[in-house]
Amino acid sequence: MRYFLEVSYDGLSFHGSQLQGDLPTVQYAVNKALSTLLRVPIESFGASRTDEGVHALGNFYHFDYEGELHPHTVYKLNALLPLKIAVVNLYEAKNPEMNARFDALSRRYRYKIYKAKNPFKQGRALFHPYPLDVATLNETAAVLKEYLDFETFSKRNTQTFTFKCTIFQSYWEENDDELHYVVEANRFLRGMVRALVGTQIKVNKQPGSVALFKSIIESKDCCRADFSVTGNGLYLEAVNFPEDTLINISNHRI
Structure with a gap:
C-alpha cells in the first residue's frame, strides 16, 4: 500500500529537505522514524525539495508499506521525530502508483518580510x-x-x-x-x-x-x-493533489 505523510518543519534545523547521506535533513529524519516504527527499512519520496533554512507548513512524502496503518501512527511518528518536524496528516493513496512529486497539481509558497526590527522574527x-x-x-x-x-x-x-x-x-x-x-x-x-x-x-x-x-x-x-x-523567510505553504485521490486516516491534526 502507498501512504502519504503531510509534514511541517522548521527549516533552520535541517540541511534542507532532501536526503544527503547521513546529514540531518527532513527526509533522513522521516525515513529513520518510519523505519524504526514499522521495523522494516522505509524509503520516502518528497513532493517538493526545500533548501536549507526554508520552512514548510505542509510538505508531502510518499512511502510503501505492506501492512495497514492506523490513526495512532501519527502520534507514534511524532514521538520519534525531532521536535522541529511534525506529522500533520497521514493518508492512504487510492492509486498505489501515485507519486508525491509527479502527481502534485501545484505547490504554493509564501515569502515573509518585516520592516521593524523584531528579535522574535529573526530567522x-x-x-x-x-x-x-x-x-x-x-x-x-x-x-x-x-x-x-x-x-x-x-x-x-x-x-x-x-x-x-x-x-x-x-x-x-x-x-x-x-x-x-x-x-x-x-x-x-x-x-x-x-x-x-x-x-x-x-x-x-x-x-x-x-x-x-x-x-x-x-x-x-x-x-x-x-x-x-534569505531562505528563512520562505515557507512551502501547501502541496495540492487531485481531489479524491488521498484518504485521510489521521485522527490528529497539529
Whole structure:
C-alpha cells in the first residue's frame, strides 16, 4: 500500500529537505522514524525539495508499506521525530502508483518580510527596513502569469530539462506589520521563489520597474535576477493533489 505523510518543519534545523547521506535533513529524519516504527527499512519520496533554512507548513512524502496503518501512527511518528518536524496528516493513496512529486497539481509558497526590527522574527522572515511600493510589487507579480519560461529565475548547474512553469497565483499582501509574497505554480525551478522575491524588490524603486522586470524575465539570464534574499523567510505553504485521490486516516491534526 502507498501512504502519504503531510509534514511541517522548521527549516533552520535541517540541511534542507532532501536526503544527503547521513546529514540531518527532513527526509533522513522521516525515513529513520518510519523505519524504526514499522521495523522494516522505509524509503520516502518528497513532493517538493526545500533548501536549507526554508520552512514548510505542509510538505508531502510518499512511502510503501505492506501492512495497514492506523490513526495512532501519527502520534507514534511524532514521538520519534525531532521536535522541529511534525506529522500533520497521514493518508492512504487510492492509486498505489501515485507519486508525491509527479502527481502534485501545484505547490504554493509564501515569502515573509518585516520592516521593524523584531528579535522574535529573526530567522522566520526577511528583515527589510526600507520602503516598498506595494502597488508596483503587485504589478510585477501579475506580470509573471503572462510567461511560461522562467530560465532567468533558475540557478545554474540545475538538472532540469525545461524551464517552463505555469504560475496560477502571484501577488503581494500586507499582513499586520508584514509584507507577504504568495506564489502558486505547477512546478518551481531551483531557487526560483527567492529569485522572484529578490528581483521584484530590486526593481521596485527603479524607473519603469514593470518594463524593467519584463526585460529581465525575457532575457533568460540568471545573472540579471537577484537570488540574495534569505531562505528563512520562505515557507512551502501547501502541496495540492487531485481531489479524491488521498484518504485521510489521521485522527490528529497539529
